[in-house]
Amino acid sequence: MRRFLFLVFVLLMPAMVWAEERFPLPDFTGGHVIPDETKLLPVPRAEMWGYRGWVDIAALAVALSLSAWLVLKKRSRRGVFLLMIASLIYFGFWRKGCVCPIGSIQNVAYAIGGGGHCGYVLSWVVAAYFVLPLAFTLFFGRVFCSGVCPLGAIQDAVIWKPIQLPRWVDEGVGLFAYAYLGVAVLLAAKGSRFAICQFDPFVGFFRMSGPVHMIFLGSVILAMGMFVGRIYCRFICPYSVLMRLLTPFAWWRVTITPPEKACVNCRLCEQSCPFGAIRLPTQGEGGRARIERRDRVWWLVSVLLVVALSLLLAWLGYGLGPQMARLDPTVRLASVVQLAESVSPEKRTEQQQQIALMDEYVKVFRESGQPVAELYAQAAAIQKRFASGTAWFGVWMGLVISLKLLGTTIRRKRVDYTVASASCLSCARCYKLCVVEEPLPGGTAIREVRT
C-alpha cells in the first residue's frame, strides 16, 4: 500500500506543477448521469423569505412609532415595558440581533469609506436600520432606546437596585462611547473589521452561542447592570453618541411632569431615574440662578481650547496610526510574518513566542504563495491610510473633550425637575412617580406611588 501511495505521489508530481486536473472525468459507459452541483446548492434564506427585508423595516418602523406614542402621548411605563419585552423577543431572540442600528454604523462607514472600491454596496435594509431611529430621534428623542433596542431591553430587564452615579463619573466614563464610535468607524471605513459586532456583548445571548469573550463581557455587564442601570447604553453604545447629538433638537421630548402641567417640586422623582438623567432645580444663593457671564474672554478661551485640544489630539492620533493599524488583519499578518521571517523559533523571547502562537497564519500565508514583499507593501499602505484616519479620530476626540469641558462652565437656571434629554433613555420610570398627573377615575389628583 505504501508503495502504491508513493507511486501515486510520484505520478502526481507533474500534475502539481502544472496544476491541471489530475484525474479526468471518466466517460461512463453505463449511462451514469453526473449530478449538476449548481442545482444542489441550498437556496439563500432571503430568497426563501423574499419579503423578509420589508418585514424587518416595517417591524422597526412600527416599534419606533409605538414607542414614541407610549412614551410621549400615553406616558405609560407599563406599555413601554411590554413593548420592550416584545422587542427583546422579536429583534433579539427571534431575529438574533442582526442587523441592528448600532452595527449598521459600520456598514454605512464601510460603504462611504472604502467598501465602494471592493464592490460593497449598502443594502436598503441596513440603510433603513441606520436612518430610521435617527430620524425618530430628531422628532421624539431616544424612543429607540426604551422600547425597541434589544440590547437595551435585556439590560433594562435586569435592573434591580440601581445606584445613582455622581455626574462626573457618568460624563467621564461616558466619553468612552465617543472614542469607541471613533475607533469603530475608522476600522469599518478602512475595511479592517466590524469591531462593534465583534464586541457586541449580548448577541451571544440572542443566538444562544458565541465566543467566550462575548459571553463573558455580556455576563459582566448584566451582573453589574443590576446595580448600575444600562451600562452598555450609557457608557459604551456608539449609536447612543449619534442620538445624544440629535436629542437636544428633538421636537417632542420627555418631560417628567406632563407637558401642559407645572412641576410642584415634590422631589418624588429625584431618585427614580436609574440612568442619572434627571436634573434638579438649580440652587444658587437665595434661589437665584447662577449664570456665568459669557464675555469676550470666555469666547476667546473657548475657541483656543477647542482648537488647541483638537490639534494636540490630532497630532497624537497621527503618531498612534501604526499602532491602531495593527487591528487590521493584513497589517497584523504582516507583522507576524515579519517576526517569523526574522527570528528563529529557539531565539524567540516570551512575547515573540506569544505572537508566534499564530504561526498557523504564517503557514497559511506561505502556502498561498503570495510574495512577502507584496504583503509588506499592502500593510505599509494600510498603515499610511490609518495615520490620516487616526489624525481625524484625534480631532473628533479633541472636539468632544473640549466641548464637554466648556459645557461644564455653562449653568442654566432650572426651576423644575427636568430631564437631560441627551441622557434620557425614555424608559418612562419617572412618570410613575410624578404626582402631577391627570385625575384618576377615583377622583384623586395624586397618582398612587409605587416604588
Add this chain to the structure above:
Amino acid sequence: MSQPDKTKTSSPPPSRREFLSVTVRGVGLVALGGVLGTLMAQPARGETAWQIDTTKCAQCGKCATECVLPISAVKCTHVFHLCGYCNWCTGYFVVEGHTQKNTGAENQVCPTSALIRTFIEDMYYEYTVKPDLCIGCGKCVAGCHKYGNGSLVLQIDQSRCVRCNSCSIAVKCPAQAISRRPIEDAYLLPTKTRA
C-alpha cells in the same frame, strides 16, 4: 434661554434655542436623507451574503468551530464535474497509516461519515455529501486538494447562514478567504481546475 421649552409649537417669537432646534432638525433630516439617497443611488442595492473563496481556502478547520451556529453553516460541497470518480479517493480514505482498504469508519477521513461513496461502474465511485451530517471541518477538502482534483470544496450553506453583520469565521480565517457577495450570486464554486 431660561424658559422651559414646553410650549414651543405655539409661542409666536421663537427664542434662539427654538430657532436653533428647528434649523438643526431640518439640516439633520436633509443630511440623513442625503446619506441615504447617495448610498441608494448605487446600481445594486440588494443584500449580501458571506462566502468562501475556494482558491484562497486553506482548509484550516476553523469553519467548523468559529461559526456562531452550534453546527457550522459551512458545508462541504462536491463539484461533480471536477471529480475524477476515483476508487482511491484521498478525500474519503485516510492516507496516513492506512492498512486495509475497506470503508470502515477508522479508514474514513470524514469524522461524521458525511461523505458517501457509491459504486457507479468499473472502478469509478461517486462521492456525495450528506449536508445534515457534515460539520464543515474541511478534512476531506484538504485530502482532495492535496492529492486529487480539488472537487470537494467548502461553501457557506446559505439556507443555514444567519448572515451576521460580522462573520465570526471571517474574523478568524487565516487565509482571509471569506468575503461578502451579492446574495443572488452567493456561491463561488470552482469551474475548471484549481488555481
